Amino acid sequence: MGIQESLSESARLFGPQIALVEKDNTITYSEFFELVKSIQVELILAGLEAKQVVAVKDDNSIAFAASLYAVMGLGAVALPVYHQVGQNEWDEVLAKANVNWVLANSQWFSNKVKPALVIQNLPFVFFRVHSNLSNWQSVEHPIFIRFTSGTTGQSKGVLLSLNSIWGRIESANRVLNLSSNDTVVWVLPMAFHFVVSIMLYLRYGCKVVLCKSPFPAEIAALLTKEQASFFYASPLHIKLLAQSKVTLPASLRWVISTSAGAQRHVCEQFYERFRIPVSQAYGIIEYGLPLIHSRPDPNLMDSVGTVTPGYEVGIFDSEGNELPAGMEGRMAIRGVGRFQAYLVPWKPAGSDWFYTGDWAVRDEQGRYFIKGREKSMVNLSGLKVFPEEVEEVLLQIPEIRGCKVYGLADGRGEEELIADIVVFSELDENTIKQFLRQHLALYKVPRKINMVSEIPETFSGKIKR
Numbered sequence: 001m002g003i004q005e006s007l008s009e010s011a012r013l014f015g016p017q018i019a020l021v022e023k024d025n026t027i028t029y030s031e032f033f034e035l036v037k038s039i040q041v042e043l044i045l046a047g048l049e050a051k052q053v054v055a056v057k058d059d060n061s062i063a064f065a066a067s068l069y070a071v072m073g074l075g076a077v078a079l080p081v082y083h084q085v086g087q088n089e090w091d092e093v094l095a096k097a098n099v100n101w102v103l104a105n106s107q108w109f110s111n112k113v114k115p116a117l118v119i120q121n122l123p124f125v126f127f128r129v130h131s132n133l134s135n136w137q138s139v140e141h142p143i144f145i146r147f148t149s150g151t152t153g154q155s156k157g158v159l160l161s162l163n164s165i166w167g168r169i170e171s172a173n174r175v176l177n178l179s180s181n182d183t184v185v186w187v188l189p190m191a192f193h194f195v196v197s198i199m200l201y202l203r204y205g206c207k208v209v210l211c212k213s214p215f216p217a218e219i220a221a222l223l224t225k226e227q228a229s230f231f232y233a234s235p236l237h238i239k240l241l242a243q244s245k246v247t248l249p250a251s252l253r254w255v256i257s258t259s260a261g262a263q264r265h266v267c268e269q270f271y272e273r274f275r276i277p278v279s280q281a282y283g284i285i286e287y288g289l290p291l292i293h294s295r296p297d298p299n300l301m302d303s304v305g306t307v308t309p310g311y312e313v314g315i316f317d318s319e320g321n322e323l324p325a326g327m328e329g330r331m332a333i334r335g336v337g338r339f340q341a342y343l344v345p346w347k348p349a350g351s352d353w354f355y356t357g358d359w360a361v362r363d364e365q366g367r368y369f370i371k372g373r374e375k376s377m378v379n380l381s382g383l384k385v386f387p388e389e390v391e392e393v394l395l396q397i398p399e400i401r402g403c404k405v406y407g408l409a410d411g412r413g414e415e416e417l418i419a420d421i422v423v424f425s426e427l428d429e430n431t432i433k434q435f436l437r438q439h440l441a442l443y444k445v446p447r448k449i450n451m452v453s454e455i456p457e458t459f460s461g462k463i464k465r
């Protein structure tokens with residue numbers, strides 16, 4: 001099924017029901033389909049053709065969602081761009097993705113670029129960058145590009161096909177079972193989570209309420225006002241809500257943490273506060289949502305769940321031998337949501353196992369636990385330390401607001417463990433180390449602790465490693 005056919009079917013099935021809410025602005029499924037078609041008329045008149053790449057830039061909005069659907073529905077390739085990207089990253093995205101057109105809310109451009117169309121009463125620009133088509137003859141129905149968040153400093157462009165997107169959506173909803181009875185409160189950047197999330201909700205008739213506030217009181221108020229059944233958030237949202245004095249509605253049947261691993265103690269605080277278990281989902285742009293913790297045990301909320309339908313997940317040693325339950329190793333995935341290629345340099349995905357870069361373990365019940373990123377692992381004279389494990393303990397100290405643990409070469413050619421921390425109030429280094437010694441093996445206690453003003457993060461909220 002094509003994008004246009006999918007939107008038409010949703011309009012037929014859920015026509016008068018509300019599709020999206022943005023502050024006081026609501027739009028039904030029928031109205032959303034008509035909005036998408038009206039944008040498409042403007043794009044065609046301006047000269048957009050199938051298989052051309054369109055960079056779409058805006059904050060979370062009805063207009064942003066409709067613009068992405070309009071591009072894909074015409075058989076062009078949509079590239080959502082986070083509205084706060086800097087000029088250097090913007091230029092890099094345009095070059096790497098070989099972008100042909102830019103469609104964006106005019107507020108993100110200087111006055112030199114004149115608006116070309118109005119979407120939801122907002123002026124949008126639409127202009128050509130260049131005319132050369134990308135050489136993707138080997139890919140059937142290329143339709144979407146997303147750049148990874150660049151936690152290690154190198155952002156990769158990932159190309160998805162129409163079949164890959166539908167495979168991801170159908171697989172995820174066989175676990176989530178979302179329907180037209182569900183209301184989703186949305187707090188994450190659409191630019192990073194349009195596929196699978198937003199497209200999944202609109203495929204199955206959900207009401208999607210956009211919340212642009214990061215404050216827990218306003219999020220909780222919206223969850224209650226809308227009697228939300230589904231909340232898909234980052235670990236930071238989960239943490240802020242757990243530490244607040246708000247109440248949450250009894251209607252919530254899913255609270256899912258994604259975008260980065262949520263620390264176990266944060267999930268436990270949330271459960272103690274609201275008696276709602278946190279389900280973690282393992283999302284990866286190359287494959288979608290291959291793991292979802294659909295039946296979270298309050299004692300095992302640090303698990304990223306079990307394998308979703310249509311996927312296989314394995315744990316392997318350094319020689320490529322698959323490991324049994326209980327043994328830690330390199331995690332790999334294959335299945336229905338496979339991406340088509342990396343853009344620069346061009347590298348097709350292939351059909352064999354895709355190694356995620358995560359070090360993980362599977363228990364006897366088939367639940368997976370992420371131990372840390374293989375690239376961030378620190379080797380202390382042959383002893384492995386995952387920074388994420390140390391950070392989890394550091395963040396249990398109330399005075400610490402944020403932290404980053406990493407390895408640094410010493411004068412002898414060995415690595416030593418360093419921790420950068422941001423504190424709410426004054427904190428003594430010896431007090432920190434004493435707390436760590438009570439919860440970790442001695443070799444996992446950082447040799448040096450630096451007090452810093454901030455921890456660099458990507459736009460999607462992950463620590464830059």
